[in-house]
Amino acid sequence: MEKTNMVRYYSAKSYPSHLVINMPALSPTMTMGNIGTWQKKVGDAVAAGDVLVEIETDKAQMDFECQEEGYIAKILVDSNTKEVNISQPIAIIVENKEDIEKFADFTVDSAAAAPAAAAPAPEKKEAPKPVETPKAAEAPKPEAVKKAAPAPAPKAATPTPAAPASAAYTDIPVTNMRKIIAQRLSESKQTVPHYYVTVECEMDKVLKLREVLNKASEDQYKLSVNDFIVKASALALKAVPEANSAWMNDSVRQYHSSDICVATSTPTGLITPIVANADKKGLSTISNQVKDLASRARANKLAPHEYQGGTFTISNMGMFGIKHFTAIINPPQSCILAVGSTEKRVLPARAGEEGELRTASVMAVTLSSDHRTVDGAVAAQFLKAFKGYLEEPLKLLL
Incomplete structure (x- = not known):
């Protein structure tokens, strides 16, 4: 306190x-x-x-x-x-x-x-101005009354049909947190010019590397696909710093650190704990930190600095089987990445591969961007860098 x-x-x-x-x-x-x-x-x-x-x-x-x-x-x-x-x-x-x-x-x-130890001097208030008594309304002149046409009788209002007896419902009280979420997201959607860019990433190399690293972890960590996504996002922001920005009305603020917010569902609403300086952290550190932040978020044990701020947000609904979605930007950030599920897909064979077809694990991600700060070309460059890190995940270990 x-x-x-x-x-x-x-x-x-x-x-x-x-x-x-x-x-x-x-x-x-x-x-x-x-x-x-x-x-x-x-x-x-x-x-x-x-x-x-x-x-x-x-x-x-x-x-x-x-x-x-x-x-x-x-x-x-x-x-x-x-x-x-x-x-x-x-x-x-x-x-x-x-x-x-x-x-x-x-x-x-x-x-x-009660008098405090040191209280500020009270502000001087101006004397109230006298209130003028309104003049009585003048009666209409006789000739005006003669010329005035009688007003048509108002139409009877159509009665609203009563709700059927079977339409049972429960009014759930809205928490203060839910009110603020509604207010901020409504304001974001109404005032921030959103646009959306989607790319598909082949995840086979990530899945294989994850399996190898987890087997060698000796129970010190357990990497998830989301940990790779956090790291890839952080490095892509360093490669394309224009995406790591915020609209400040008179200027565009470009952040020097990749502070990644990870959207987390809690019993009282959505919260976005921050992995600060994620570009400088290893996968195991990111993995352990994300798990710790999520656990304490659900138990309402986060300190304010652990969820206030951040420069970029990830919302991952892939674990629910959602293939593709778009997310609302979290102001004043410029971007939010919506991550879908990974699914097996039949694709054309690459040059030099045998046969005409091959299978791959494909994940779709959609970047919501603020067009005031992030042009379409910048969004495309960010997703290209992000895709490159996931499809060649050994770069994440360098």
């Missing part, structure tokens, strides 16, 4: 010195959040690092930790309260246990009214 989320107050009215815990902003886009379950109750001692409460942000559900020692004197916002504004007081901590009972009648209004 950042100390900016705590304000120390000194003897206000009959209240002893105390610490007000405010609702934190745990992500840059967070304006409000939901209170989950309090892990401490009134009277409990707390120390730095203790989990106070679960908080659902616009990105994930997280444990909110204390950084001060003391005792919980008052919980101002109950468990499972929805849409709590950031900076709203949620709890009170005191230094001395005997002060707890003095906060029995403490309220949010008390926290707002």
